[in-house]
Amino acid sequence: MENSKSFTAAKGGLTKEKFLNNFAFFGLLLVLVLFEILTRGKLLGQRNLMNIFNNFFSIALCAMMYSFVMALGELDLSVGAIVGFSAAMAAFASEISIYLILPVALITGLLIGLINGFATAYLRVESFIGTLAVSFVFRGLTTYFLNGSVGIPIAMRAFDKDWVKIIALLLVLTISYLLYERCAFGKHCRAVGASHEAARQSGVNVQKTRMAAFALVGLVCGLVGFFTLVRACTASSKTGNSFEFDVLLAVLFGGMPLSGGWPVKFRAAVIGSIAMAALKSGMSLIGIDGLTQQVVEGVILIAVVVLSFDRRNAGVIK
Amino acid sequence: MNENDKCLFRAEKIRKTFGSVHALSDFDITIQPGEIRGLVGENGSGKSTFSSIIAGIQKCDSGKMYLEGKEYLPTGTVDAINHGISMVVQEQGTISKISVAANIFFGKEIMFAKHGVLNVKKMNEEAAKALTDIGVDNIRPEMMIDKLTFEDRKLVELARALYTSPKIWIVDETTTALNVSGRELLYQLMEKMKASGGSILFISHDIDEIMEKCDSLTILRDGFLTADLKKEEFEADKIRQLMIGRELSDHYYREDVDANPKKEVVLETKNVSCDILSDVSVQLHRGEILGVGGLSDCGMHTLGKVLFGLIRPDVGMVLKNTREEVKCAAWATSHGIGYVSKNRDQESMMIICSIKDNICLPSLKDITPVGPVSVKKQKQLAETWAKRMEVKADSVNVFCNILSGGNKQKVVLAKWLGKGSDILILDCPTRGIDVGTKAAIYQLIEKLKKDGKSILLISEELPELIGMSDRIILLKDGRISGEFHREEGMTEAKLIQKMI
Secondary structure, eight states, X not given: OXXXXXXXXXHHOHHHHHHHHHHHHHHXXXXXXXXXXXXXXXXXXXXXXXXHHHHHHHHHHHHHHHHHHHHTTOOOTTHHHHHHHXXXXXXXXXXXXXXXXXXXXXXXXXXXXXXXXXXXXXXXXXXHHHHHHHHHHHHHHHXXXXXSEEEOOXXXXXXXXXHHHHHXXXXXXXXXXXXXXXXXXXXXXXXXXXXXXXXXXTTOOHHHHHHHHHHHHHHXXXXXXXXXXXXXXXXXXXXXXXXXXXXXXXXXXXXXXXXXXXXXXXXXXXXXXXXXXXXXXXXXXXXXXXXXXXXXXXXXXXXXXXHHHXXXXXXXXX | OHHHHHSSEEEEEEEEEETTEEEEEEEEEEEOTTOEEEEEOOTTSSHHHHHHHHTTSSOOSEEEEEETTXXXXXXXXXXXXXXXXXXXXXXXXXXXXXXXXXXXXXXXXXXXXXXXXXXXXXXXXHHHHHHHHTXXXXXXXXXXXXXXXXXXXXXXXXXXXXXXXXSEEEEXXXXXXXXXXXXXXXXXXXXXXXXXXXXXXXXXXXXXXXXXXXXXXXXXXXTEEEEEEEGGGOOHHHHHHHHHSSOOOSOOSOOOOOOOOOSOEEEEEEEEEETTEEEXXXXXXXXXXXXXXXXXXXXXXXXXXXXXXXXXXXXXXXXXXXXXXXXXXXXXXXXXXXXXXXXXXXXXXXXXXXXXXHHHGGGHHHHOSSSSOOXXXXXXXXXXXXXXXXXXXXXXXXXXXXXOHHHHHHHHHHHHXXXXXXXXXXXXXXXXXXXXXXXXXHHHHHHXXXXXXXXXXXXXXXXXXXXXXXXXXXXXXXXXXXXXXXXXXXXXXXXXXXXX
């Protein structure tokens, strides 16, 4: 009986989809309630909310643009390295002029994004391999160039203001939402993820679409690099460490399936980012150390991947 | 139940629903040993649902099945095969990136394993035997399945299905995927199995084929059993009528003989060579239906892809309006060329995607060139064309995976009509589609011609080519071997001469 039940669910598609969408909401709720209790109300206290927002800010910026890559059915494991490298390049640029910090960070991010896109779209390297390799290359280069850490004028802290971040967040949110849900580009990404051959035969330029999606992620990582830099006022080889993991976990937690295509919903990026930020902050509050946090995050990653994989097997034949 | 002892298989009051759709309602069927039982019905009438229930792919909601008098309730495909029921289907059923032998014995590797190590040599030998048993000798078991043509892969599936010497063999619209010689082979295998006391459940859209090969026939309409016919009662018109539930108009193919060609060339290849094609020059004129035929590996499918820019020719050029070069598919799409692939589910549509998004995909940039695309206009476009093409679905938001084959093809055509493409390259547009939808597609093609659109019709079915085309070009081994004009009169015999 159980078998037939799961089949109807798969065939209908909707039951399963509803479950997964709600899973993200429930997951978020669970995280909030659990840590609210464990921290005795400190999690959602006024002081900690700012903390959560700061965590949420960088994860969400990247996760929103990450939707395009997820829609393609690809992964980008280099986002942490891009953040680190663009922060480093921006820090060097500040020695010439502080006006160069933002543009250099953005351009560096964009360029690495283009490398990722080129490898995936034109050299046909599997994205998770290609971006992992790129990640290693730029992590290595960051360490090599920085040789420790490089600071920027402390005056740049001026950009680490909440209103600046809120404006940046709203800007990226608006652009990525419109691109994803309303513009041809977002639909093309999902079409390529659903069936790249069908997309190609419907006149979608598959390679350009892939390239652009990775470039966008790179660009936004440059922005994240900038904000990370102005917050700490130094760039070190640790900047952006394990950021790729946070973002990936956020979008998966939000309910994006790894298989790409039309089931990839934009709101998953936002919900997942809130959940991730709350989770990280909650764990710190109750005194779980960094290493144990990694263990917890790893376990959660496996759990959400199992859930999204189950969905992939459910009658989805590519 | 005395009756149960005599017959080989019996199903009673089978019922299956998908959401609000009743795929099967109280369906009964009895299959005698040693008979070829036909099962026909329009797309979406429940044929494939029923065959997948017997084959253990899905379960029925209610109803009982008996095999040789015993109640039969398969837990899965493997269980069904162990009970002696195997199936070959219309769409691709092989697993890519592994060898032919591994495909034949997929799930049965344990037969060749010793201490957990697979004896590949033994498996290959056994696979070779399985292939020669069904009379195939050009496929080697160690070959990768991906190197084989679509037709050869179907033959591998036949070998796999028959290796277990099933009691009931379900052949689900397999003939449309095979070429002429493959079909002959399939018919022989069916006869052989029948002679040895096995039964075949034969599902097909081709009424001539059904009438010739089947001993009895079950007709389904909208999930209901409409008739059980014996061979003596077979009559093409009667079968069609029972399937569709209304009189089919005589109007099937075109009736006019006047080709009325225009001189203006809209799309052409100039001395194109690539893949199997060598030095092919074809010209498509405005308002013309140009048929392209030949044996299935003659290169006609490649020609379609070359014309749409999916494959770049090694030598030669593809030109639109005699001067613009067709660079890639994206260019072709934006310049009014549309292409319908033979391989519908993999190439022409996104299955896990709504009807609306499938129809709108190539037209997004036309609706709004830059910036956010109007949601309202997308919906309008999709609804207009889904309605005009009579796509059967509750709304345009329905995902395509629950549509029947004919409805899917209508969505694919709606996509290009909605785009307003002037040149349509149709590669086997009626493959695996029921007669009702087929007639609708023929009428559509005729109407498009009247509207001044140019159509390149690639088909493996000669009656279709002769019935629809103004001009037919035949390919043989990648070269043009003949050209025929409608006004000169075209017959199958004349065409076959140039094909082989």
